[in-house]
Amino acid sequence: xxxxxxxxxxxxxxxxxxxxxxxxxxxxxxxxxxxxxxxxxxxxxxxxxxxxxxxxxxxxxxxxxxxxxxxxxxxxxxxxxxxxxxxxxxxxxxxxxxxxxxxxxxxxxxxxxxxxxxxxxxxxxxxxxxxxxxxxxxxxxxxxxxxxxxxxxxxxxxxxxxxxxxxxxxxxxxxxxxxxxxxxxxxxxxxxxxxxxxxxxxxxx
Numbered sequence: 001x002x003x004x005x006x007x008x009x010x011x012x013x014x015x016x017x018x019x020x021x022x023x024x025x026x027x028x029x030x031x032x033x034x035x036x037x038x039x040x041x042x043x044x045x046x047x048x049x050x051x052x053x054x055x056x057x058x059x060x061x062x063x064x065x066x067x068x069x070x071x072x073x074x075x076x077x078x079x080x081x082x083x084x085x086x087x088x089x090x091x092x093x094x095x096x097x098x099x100x101x102x103x104x105x106x107x108x109x110x111x112x113x114x115x116x117x118x119x120x121x122x123x124x125x126x127x128x129x130x131x132x133x134x135x136x137x138x139x140x141x142x143x144x145x146x147x148x149x150x151x152x153x154x155x156x157x158x159x160x161x162x163x164x165x166x167x168x169x170x171x172x173x174x175x176x177x178x179x180x181x182x183x184x185x186x187x188x189x190x191x192x193x194x195x196x197x198x199x200x201x202x203x204x205x
Contacts, residue, residue: 005037009049019056031061038072045073051088058095070096075107080115084122094131097140105140109147116151117159120166126173133176145177 008014022031034057037044044050058069073092075083083089096104111119119125132141148170151159160167 009047012049015049015053031057031065035068055088055092058092070104079111080118084125087124090124090128098137112147117162126169129173141177148174
């Protein structure tokens, strides 16, 4: 497989075979070739077969390999343009979140702060938020909810102007992430000047 990697990942059957082998071996070096191939050819990140392989690897590899994969994914520049436009990569990111990789969480939080409209225009960021809301990783939900709820007035205005449907989804996402146990926080969010001043005209209209 490794000697003919590009040919191998062009066939789903061979990828499933490798996934089965990875799951049944305890050899600590079993994941290194994934990093090597991605580093040698970054375009593999676009291959759905490679993404499927990656989704398994990030769920069971050790912390050192996980950190290497995160570095190779170059999330600082690929988060919006690539990751959230591919369903499998979005689930790879979710797995990385579940493994509590704070540096990755911080990158997503920063992207939310500075570029939420672009995130919501991607194919799968909304799915990402829905999946996060359904997980048990409370600290991550809280961090994302707080970041969304405390978005600067100008950013909320920019979101409303770019897409009313995205604005509505933003409101619903914050409410869902805050959850019913935080009714006071939801009330404060809905009454906050950044949101209330934009919701009221829409309701009255």
